[in-house]
Amino acid sequence: MREHGISEGEVRAVLESPEVEGEANFGRLWSQKEIGRRRIRVVYNRGADEAVVVTVMLRRKEGAGS
Amino acid sequence: MRLDHDKVSGALYIKLRDGEYDHTEDFSEDADVYLAVDRDGNVLGLKALSFEDLAQAIGERGGKLEVPEWIAPDISEDELSNLTPEQQDAVRLRVQGFSYDEIASQLSMSVATAYARVQRALQILQEAQSEAERGAPPDEVRTKR
Numbered sequence: 427m428r429e430h431g432i433s434e435g436e437v438r439a440v441l442e443s444p445e446v447e448g449e450a451n452f453g454r455l456w457s458q459k460e461i462g463r464r465r466i467r468v469v470y471n472r473g474a475d476e477a478v479v480v481t482v483m484l485r486r487k488e489g490a491g492s
Numbered sequence: 493m494r495l496d497h498d499k500v501s502g503a504l505y506i507k508l509r510d511g512e513y514d515h516t517e518d519f520s521e522d523a524d525v526y527l528a529v530d531r532d533g534n535v536l537g538l539k540a541l542s543f544e545d546l547a548q549a550i551g552e553r554g555g556k557l558e559v560p561e562w563i564a565p566d567i568s569e570d571e572l573s574n575l576t577p578e579q580q581d582a583v584r585l586r587v588q589g590f591s592y593d594e595i596a597s598q599l600s601m602s603v604a605t606a607y608a609r610v611q612r613a614l615q616i617l618q619e620a621q622s623e624a625e626r627g628a629p630p631d632e633v634r635t636k637r
Contacts, residue, residue: 430513450524450541451522451523451524451541451545451548452524452541452542452544452545452592452603452604452607453592453596453602453603453604453605453606453607454524454541454604454607455604467516469524469541471604471607471608471611472604472605472608478608478611478612480503480524480541481503481524481526481539481541483515483516483526484513484514484515484516485515485516486514486515486517
């Protein structure tokens, strides 16, 4: 998270109120949310009573860059 | 080029060049393999969330990657005693080479639960091993899940 400049609070915000959700590979799940000017995606495993974060990343917005 | 492997999560990161990370793009249609990219579109590195994901992504491109032996470590019954019976069942199947789909089917659970249970169990085993190497017994009772 630190290397991508994504805070733990932002990860919690993505998991607690995602704008888009989906299924990743091997049963993993992902949630995504735009916070400020960044689109943050969190890939996680759903445990019995917790989400175990596997990785976080910034996704490119449509129209940004090439 | 630099290769990093997170033994707890199983993720693999291949750093290809220095640069300022801007965003992540998908490398694979189905597998969790991603490219770290800078603002100009240069690929800085590749991240696979597991060797199985990397093998799947390479397979999509017509290649083949054998899952290395460390995926199936030699775990003793004594070491397994650190785990709950449910975690032991899942780890035994994984060590025998069953896929997460197969483990989920055999243990009547979702693939996500099977994956999470095995990963958590391996994490506990690794922590117990680290404690043992430091010469101190684990002083924490793990939460049963």
